[in-house]
Amino acid sequence: MKVLDDIYAAARTDNRIIILPEGEDPRIQAAALRARRLGIASPVLLGDVAAIESGLRELGAAPGEIEVEDPRTCADYEALAQSWHALRAHKGTTLDEARRAVADPMLQAALRVRLGHADGTVGGAVATTAETVRVALQSLGCAPGNSVVSSFFLMMACADTAPFKGGMIFSDCGLVVSPDARQLAAIARAAAQSCRQLLKVEPQVAMLSFSTAGSASHESIDRIRQALAIVREEEPDLNIDGEIQFDAALDVEIRARKAPGSRLAGRPNVFIFPDLASGNIGYKIAQRLGGLQAIGPVLQGLAHPANDLSRGCSVEDVVSAIAITAVQSQMHPQAKGVYGLGCARYY
Incomplete structure (x- = not known):
């Protein structure tokens, strides 16, 4: 599969941080470990730290080989809540509501990409496409000059x-x-x-x-x-x-x-x-x-890379999505300013 091999090779040229919000799923854990060992990205898993680390140990991961973060207790939780509140205050979201909302790993992953803590996010092994796209639209918005995701x-x-x-x-x-x-x-x-x-x-x-x-x-x-x-x-x-x-x-x-x-x-x-x-x-x-x-669906038109998985995805599907997201981030316009405005929505 020369096409996919070329994408993997391109991903290896620039180590990108790809955040995976469904870190407790065994497929996501296995894919993160494989992606790390192939050198195509530095994955970060969100979820219950003890459960994820137990799964990684069973896969033969060394301590600290994969970064793991609990979205409910992370050190920058308040900063993420403030960011989400700033984005959604015009919709009537209060700061207390924002604090509760950012406990959701899908939302937190997208916010981390928005704030530059990660280069892209991949989800959808558990979440629906509607949820994945909605969070991406609300958190990342459309790329400059684009009105459709x-x-x-x-x-x-x-x-x-x-x-x-x-x-x-x-x-x-x-x-x-x-x-x-x-x-x-x-x-x-x-x-x-x-x-x-x-x-x-x-x-x-x-x-x-x-x-x-x-x-x-x-x-x-x-x-x-x-x-x-x-x-x-x-x-x-x-x-x-x-x-x-x-x-x-x-x-x-x-x-x-x-x-x-x-x-x-x-x-x-x-x-x-x-x-x-x-x-x-x-x-x-x-x-x-x-x-x-067929690999996809892959999202296009967002201000930063965020991609969806099928809930029936295999480990190899996830690895491919990580590689594609990493390559997208290498050439993606890193727009500044207020995102989430002017995008057509379908959900």
């Missing part, structure tokens, strides 16, 4: 029988249900940036539909065309085209017949789906029938 799956074609090898970005397959034109444009630009961060190549972006270059008419196609126009205005050098059918996007010969004026060069590495239904169905077909490995 979306997601992508890193799809890897590694099998010997695969018609081509390499990594691709599929977006949005996990979060935004029915994006309007401006949201779809934001998703496309964020996915292109994710491609640069993780695949280390220039993005070739295909905005997918059931139509290619005007072969059909429908409201959903108009929305894609509007999104394309927005992207080209905001990022004119980006190689992006649409609306386009998947076969025309993937196959250069078909594209030459159906869309001879396409700006795409070679095979796309970023595929933008018109809505969540098509995206979720598409990545699962590629995974289950096509044999591609």
Whole structure:
């Protein structure tokens, strides 16, 4: 799996602190230890210290090999409460309510990232996606110039029988249900940036539909065309085209017949789906029938890296999420100021 190997190698170049709020989960403990020994990050586990350290000992961890913190008794608890109160006072949150709220490890992890105590956070092995995303939006907010938090799956074609090898970005397959034109444009630009961060190549972006270059008419196609126009205005050098059918996007010969004026060069590495239904169905077909490995959903568009896990995740899934979060943090804009304003919310 060269794509994943390259991500691990990139993570090793700059030791990042990744905070894991579900530290009492055995999968999280095993993943933290593996990530530490692989050198891809310095994980910090939140939770009951005695329970976590007992689990780590059973895994063969040396004393102090993994940093562990109890979110209820940490030394900077009051500072975290003050920070949360400052963020949420306009919503009517009192200081006493903030003090109670920051005992929640998911919230505390995100606040620590916000305050620069950690470079990213990974959760969702126990918490729901709705909770994970809500906390990230409220604590971290959107990156400057972005109004939408979306997601992508890193799809890897590694099998010997695969018609081509390499990594691709599929977006949005996990979060935004029915994006309007401006949201779809934001998703496309964020996915292109994710491609640069993780695949280390220039993005070739295909905005997918059931139509290619005007072969059909429908409201959903108009929305894609509007999104394309927005992207080209905001990022004119980006190689992006649409609306386009998947076969025309993937196959250069078909594209030459159906869309001879396409700006795409070679095979796309970023595929933008018109809505969540098509995206979720598409990545699962590629995974289950096509044999591609899917890692995600990975969040994009936040002011600092925070990622979600499936509650059915394996240890390897968590290790991969830690590595991806570490690499995201290396290139992530470290914006200052008040976050959490102007983000579209879906929960």
